[in-house]
Amino acid sequence: MRYTELGTTGIKASVISFGGIPIQRVSVEEAADILSACKESGINFIDTARLYTNSEEKIGEYFKGHGREGWYVASKSPARDRDGMLQDLARSIENMACDYIDLYQLHNVSTVQDMERVLGPGGALEALEEAKKQGLVRHIGLTGHKPEILDTGVSSGRFECLQVPFNAMEKQALPLLKKAKQKGMGTIAMKPLAGGALTLAAAALDYILNCSWVDVAIPGMQSVREVQENCSVVEGKVTDKERRQLEKLIAGLGTHFCRRCEYCQPCPNGLNIPSMFLFEGYYTRYNLKEWAMERYSALPVKASDCTQCGVCESRCPYELPIRKMLKDTAAIMGK
Ligand code: SF4
Ligand code: SF4
Incomplete structure (x- = not known):
């Protein structure tokens, strides 16, 4: 594994770190196996969120059994006001059986109004700044999908890390990543595989590791095999042929594709929206018609x-x- 300074936080994080979304879908035991595999592979940084249902709890169970030593832990909350943020932070600390959290982030700030709210008096950032003084949080970060909104937060100088979607296909955040890095912030690429759309994982991660404006990538991993595959990219064995295959894959995906972030859920009528697009994609793009139709029918x-x-x-x-x-x-x- 390779390690890098996360901005000026003093955190020396593995360049391939752990995105905590997918462990919602596996058992507590499987989550522990995945995290053990991460540790064996040298991954030392975990990113999760209050919104990822039981992801924090599963990480907490792992820490209770294996210890928290050697890990940097990041989580985030969608709270926009001070009191809501303090409640969420307390819940994250309890869930993950930690005394403190290394990086706590404002989750998906996506409108001008939300940004004004979190930065203003009585806003969520005020709570995190208090928590930092008390030692409950070591560093404060900002996450979101819209660079034009996040720019205000980066310019404020009150955040130490920025987390945005960035991958070989989605590069719209690049100028903001550059700005954040030049201000000394740590930069984290979420959705490094474009929500599963970039099926050539090694080439896709290699692309990010070669971008000087990104410190770490946090692919979600839901099996020991995925951990091993993703970590192998640091060995630098990705070939030009694989890079060309990635370019071909991206050209075939176009722009209107679902990144499986699940922010659209829940649908009041019970549609599993990302699964619809996942199976349709497999049906039309990957020559897996029978496989896709079988799952869609279920x-x-x-x-x-x-x-x-x-x-x-x-x-x-x-x-x-x-x-x-x-x-x-x-x-x-x-149908
Ligand atoms: S459709 Fe839903 S899952 Fe897909 S990108 Fe939009 S919010 Fe995310
Ligand atoms: S999938 Fe259809 S029914 Fe569900 S929230 Fe979207 S528009 Fe409404």
Whole structure:
């Protein structure tokens, strides 16, 4: 494993670190096995969130059994006011059985109003600055999907780390990453595999590790095999042929694709929106028609059950035309 300074925080993090979204989908025992594999591979930085259902608890269970020593722990909260943030921080600390959290972040600040709220008097940032003085939090970070909104936070000089989506296909945050890095902030690439769309993981991670404006990438990992595969990229064995294959894959994906971030969920009508697009993608792009149709058929609610209410579109950070995409999915998958 290779390690890098996360800005000026003093954290020396593994360049491939652990994104905590997928462990929601595995058992406590499997999560512990995955985290043990991370440790064996040299991963020392975990990123999770209050919103990732039981991800924090599973990390906490692992720490209770194996100890927290040697790990840097990051989490985040969607709270926008001081009291909400203090409550969430206390919950994160309890969930992860920690005395303190190395990096606590404002989660997905996505509107001008939200940014004004978190930075203003009685805002969430005030709570984290208090918590830092008390030693409950070592460093404060900012996350989100919209560089034009996050720019205000980066310019404020009150955050030590920035976490944004960045990968070989989604480079819109590059100028902001550069600005953050030049201000001495740590920079973290979330969605390094574009929510699973970049199936050539080694080449996709290699692309990020070669970007001087990014400190660490945090791919989500839901198996020991994925941990080993992702960590192997630091051995520098990615070939030019694999890089060309990645370019071809990106060209085939276009712009209207779902990153599986799940911010659009829950749908009031029970549609599992990212799964719809996942199976449609496998059906149309990966020559796995039978496999995709079998799984799509097993979903209790189909794309054709969408009532076109639009709630999901207001939540999608990529502003995808979900309703139109679901109509297309229903046409392709037959229901
Ligand atoms: S538009 Fe369709 S998928 Fe989106 S929230 Fe409404 S019913 Fe669910
Ligand atoms: S539709 Fe948008 S919000 Fe929903 S999972 Fe896909 S990218 Fe995320």
